[in-house]
Amino acid sequence: MERIDYCLIALRRILRATEMHGKELAQAAGMTPVQLRVAQIVAETGTSTGGAIARRMHVAPATITSMIDKLERAGHVERQRSHADRRQTIIALTDKGQDALSRAPDALQQRFAAAFEALEDWEQAMIVAALERVATMLDAGEAERGAVLYPGEF
Amino acid sequence: MERIDYCLIALRRILRATEMHGKELAQAAGMTPVQLRVAQIVAETGTSTGGAIARRMHVAPATITSMIDKLERAGHVERQRSHADRRQTIIALTDKGQDALSRAPDALQQRFAAAFEALEDWEQAMIVAALERVATMLDAGEAERGAVLYPGEF
DNA sequence: ATCCATTAGTTAGTCTATCGAACCAAATAG
DNA sequence: CTATTTGGTTCGATAGACTAACTAATGGAT
Structure with a gap:
């Protein structure tokens, strides 16, 4: 076998380990992997607007709206209208959300x-x-x- | 910044590049990324049973049934009942499927x-x-x- | 000052991927 | 020859994603 094959196999192992891990983590936080990713971005940036998250994750704004709906329904995040620009909605992590994240070490x-x-x-x-x-x-x-x-x- | 941070950033770049790439490829083959993955496994193993693919991909058998349905409807693969064990269905790539795969260099x-x-x-x-x-x-x-x-x- | 193009986000409708549970049919163990 | 196991499918549900159409706020250009 060639060296490059070992590279590719190792890369696939890395990919797989990461993916599997994502599911476990999400489980621990009581969310799905994607929801966890969104929550982490919100946590990381303090507060974020929907559009910023969408661009960051390379998905359509509509997708984020739906994710935020779910996270909000679960009480993990809150929507607030921005004072500066009232078109924007600010997404903020709730205590419960913070808690869930911390339960996903x-x-x-x-x-x-x-x-x-x-x-x-x-x-x-x-x-x-x-x-x-x-x-x-x-x-x-x-x-x-x-x-x-x-x-x-x- | 610590060395470990550089590691993690590089890993994320690797993950992202791979994922982005998967979408492009699938596009070229006229399938979705997952369907392409299934087709590639079929191609790689010559012929495969549904169960084998499911185990290989770590998904439920029901998922593979649905994927095969789609690939079959698109004419990329064919189902054949196994002679040896008539519970099994053998999945084989069609010429068209082969073609699609080759169009996804x-x-x-x-x-x-x-x-x-x-x-x-x-x-x-x-x-x-x-x-x-x-x-x-x-x-x-x-x-x-x-x-x-x-x-x-x- | 007003009209219009742009931007932020949402809604509605559609599609893929995935799962679990119930189920049928074939194979195999007692 | 029944009883169990195995392979696959069907069904219904849910998550994630997209597009297109829409509402509301902003910010220019005239």
């Missing part, structure tokens, strides 16, 4: 972080370099091919 | 492969080592925590 991230910290310095450096190399190889040309990056997007 | 994979092949030998080795290290760190404990691996699953 990012086990994967933590396990990874712990394992990573335990590595030798040179090995950490190697991994960072390799991951960035791979990321660049994978998303090269992304920008030119129509993917628009939005403010707040990485 | 795996651009990402190819771009990645090309970039990878162009690297120095030592760098290739480093990347393989790093990716496998990361994969192991991420999916460590996966097996114990109830994820069952099926034959044909890697």
Whole structure:
């Protein structure tokens, strides 16, 4: 087998582990994976408008409206009309939402972080370099091919 | 910023690039991403039974039934009853399906492969080592925590 | 000052993916 | 030869996503 095959297999393992993990996490928080993602973005940005979340997640505004509906019905977030621009609705995490998020400790991230910290310095450096190399190889040309990056997007 | 943060950002870039790419590919094949995945598995295994695909993809049999329905309606695959065990239905790719798959050249994979092949030998080795290290760190404990691996699953 | 284009968000309707439960038919174990 | 297991399907429900049409607020340009 070629080296590149090992790469692809490893990448698929990474993808799969991440995805599986997302489901577990969401379970812990009592939401679906996508809802959790939305809630995390709201938490991360303090308060957010629907449009900002939509752009950040690369989905249509209508999708976010529906997600926020569900999160609101579950009491995880609240809508408030913006004073500055009354077209906007500000989304804020409720205490209950905060609570739910805290009940979803990012086990994967933590396990990874712990394992990573335990590595030798040179090995950490190697991994960072390799991951960035791979990321660049994978998303090269992304920008030119129509993917628009939005403010707040990485 | 810590080194681990760079890792996580690179990982997210990898995840995103892969996901975006899946959509493009599916578009090219005239299917949805999931349908493409199913078709690829059928192609890869020659012929497959529904159950095998379900286990391979970690979804419920009912889901595969519905996917196969769609692929069959689109003329991409065919169902045949197995002679050996008449409970089984064998899924086979049609010519049209084959064609659709070939129209979805795996651009990402190819771009990645090309970039990878162009690297120095030592760098290739480093990347393989790093990716496998990361994969192991991420999916460590996966097996114990109830994820069952099926034959044909890697 | 008023009209109009733009922007933010929602509503309605549609589609895909997914699941669990109930179910049928074939295979196999006692 | 029954009883159980296995493979797949049907059915109904739910989540996520999109488009198109709509409402409401903003902000220019005249």
